[in-house]
Amino acid sequence: MQYIAIPVLYSFVSCNHSTSEDDLKIFRYNQAAGITSLDPAFASTQSNIWGVNMIFNGLVQADSDLHIIPCIAKRWEVSPDGKVYTFHLKNDVFFHDNPLFNNGKGRVVIAKDFVYSFQRIINPSVASKGSWIFNDKVDSILPFKAVDDTTFQIKLLRPYPPLEGILTMQYCSVVPQEIVEQGASSFRTHPVGTGPFQLKVWKEGAVLLLFKNKNYFELDEQQRRLPYADGVRITFIDSKATEFLKFREREYDFISDIDPSFKDDLLTKDGELQPKYAKTIKVQKSVYLNTEYIGFNLSDTSQRNPLMKNEIRQAISYGIDKDKMILYLRNNIGVPAWNGFVPRGLAAYDASRVQKYHYDPQKARDLIRHAGYDAGNPMPPIKLFCSSTAEVLCNYVVNEMRQIGIDVSVETMQGKALNEQMIKGNAKCFRASWIGDYPDAENFLALFYSGYGAPPNYTRFKNDKFDRMYENAFTITDDSIRNSIYVEMDKLIMEEAPVIPLYYDQVIRFLQKNISGIPNNPMNLLDLKRVRIN
Incomplete structure (x- = not known):
């Protein structure tokens, strides 16, 4: 536990051990990737998402088992045609106190605040990276409506069952219009939300300090007001090695x-x-909800590209010992991905129905011969594009491919450069990962819908049967039926092999013994509402 003096805020920022009779319980962690914005409209990276999640709330939230549960909305219903969602808001949720409000006191959240917040996401002048969550999904004339102060509606162009999952994203947090517009350029550094913590100090690149919102609306099971901790202190040391050493100390x-x-x-x-x-x-x-994979660009139809042959892609799937990879490269952090692209943790993950591959190097060699390649007709060489952070993994994959007779090399580059090559279609074979944006298998299977470009369809996969199933799933409101369709789609992906799933990642966190109350969850969202510092 870290002790700080209440009256001297800046002594906390500059000194780790200021004390007084009134000590606070402050949760401390480092964010090596940095935080670029605390504005929900720009919650596109994990570091920004974690920060935004502490300061803001949305209509709904996901629990540790990915069930969608109430947040500012106490309940909601969907129209019979699946196109109108009506949310009934709590009437006791207040924005943080701020001098720009009347008398400096935070006001109650009303439905018009959600209309403004959601319109802002799709406003081109805001340039939010989250605009995709509503674009081409909501009604073009009146997508968001405040029926009255506590009733908010979303109108869709067509049914879209994953909407509830999308609304758990931090993009969908409610913001106060008068604060945003009076200081639009500074809202990223001076955010005002409804969340369990509120901003006190942010010295960019050095330290960020949040204090408890004493008027927070959520209560625990014993009707005690959350959060338990008095604050959060975040530093921005960019070295993960230094971070670990400081954690050890x-x-x-x-x-x-x-x-x-x-x-x-x-x-x-x-x-x-x-x-x-x-x-x-x-x-x-x-x-x-993160699948690490090898992907193939299937838009290159030249005869010299062996990856256009399904047998070669399948051979690579059989030729990689994923169990050994997880054991020796990752100390068993994660699970070998033999059972589809949809990861463990989602209802549409079904290991019993989606089981196509296993490690079988001889079968891999047989498939290569069946594709027409042998000593007399050698396979053209392959280049695997890889980010520098995944170089060790890619070298392992390359060695496994060479063992089955495939001539392959690694081209390493920074992650941003790799992403550009994938978007342009220059990476014929690449290592990538897909982390779920929201808890629905559609978010993973969208990578293979031909109606989408890159991103997310980096492989340029096109299959009429898959496309029909993807489109049909949107008309199904029964989750169990829809998940069965997703399973069939995942089976088809394994058969056609536009990607080779390598492993399903695992959230792994290390805590001091005196810390409790942090729920783990498949979205890897840091939730500090119930953290206790003993």
């Missing part, structure tokens, strides 16, 4: 993921905590 309460160089120091090969840390550190693990 108890300067941080929590780290998410670790620098690879410390992997073996913290974890055994089986992914368990090393015994020497058992008394001081605890580890949390859960499934993560």
Whole structure:
């Protein structure tokens, strides 16, 4: 636990050990990737999402099992045609106090605030990266409507069952129009929301300090007001190695993921905590909606491209020992992806129905011969495009492919450059990952719908049967039926192999022993409403 003096705010920012009789319980962590904005309209990276999630709320939220539950909306219903969603709002949710409000006191949230907030997301002048969540989905004339102060409606062009999941995204947080527009350029650094914490100090690149919102509307099971902690302190040291060392010295309460160089120091090969840390550190693990994969650009129809042959893509799937990969490269963090592109944690993940491949190098060689390649007709070489952060993994994949007779090399570049090559179609074979934006399998299967360009369809996959199933799923309101369709779509992807799933990732977090109450969840969202510092 870190102690700080209440009256001297800046002594907390500059000094880690200021104390007084009135000590606060402050949760401390480092954000190596930095935070670029606390405006929900720009909550496009994990670091921004975590920050926004502490300051803002939306209509609904996802629990640790990805069930959609109320937040500012206490209940909602969907019209019989699936095109109108009506949300009934709580009447006791207030924005944070701010001098720009009348008398400096936060006012109650009303339906018009959601109309403004959602219109702002799709306003071209705002240039939110989240505009895609509503574009081509909501009515073009009156997409959002305040029926009265506590009734808000969304009108769709056509049924879209994943909408409830999309509304859990931090893009969909409510913001106060008068604050945004009086200081539009500064809202990213001076946000005003309804969340469990509110901003006190942000020295960009150095430290961000949040204090408890004492008027927060959510209560625990014993009717005690959340949050429990008095505040959150975030630093921005860009070295994950330094972050780990400071965590080991108890300067941080929590780290998410670790620098690879410390992997073996913290974890055994089986992914368990090393015994020497058992008394001081605890580890949390859960499934993560993240599929790591090798993708193929199927728009290159030239005869010289062997990846256009389904047998070659299938051969690569059989030729990679994913179990060994997870054990030796990742200390069993994650699960080998033999069962489809849709990851564990989603209802449409079905290992019993989507099981196409296993490690079989001889079958891989047979498929290569069946594709027409042998000593007399060698396969043209393949280049695997890879980000620098995944170079070790890609070198492993390359070695496995060489073992089955495929001539392959790695071209490493920065992640942004790789993404540009994937968008332009220059990467014929690439290593990528897809992290779920919202808890619905449609978010993963959308990568293969031919109606979309790149992104998200980086492989340029086109299959009429798949497209029909994708479009039909939107007309199905019964989740179990829709998930059955998703399973069939995933089976088709495994058969056609535009991608080779490598592994389903895992959320792994390390906490000091005195920290409790942080729920793990498949979205890897940091939720500090119930964190306790003992």
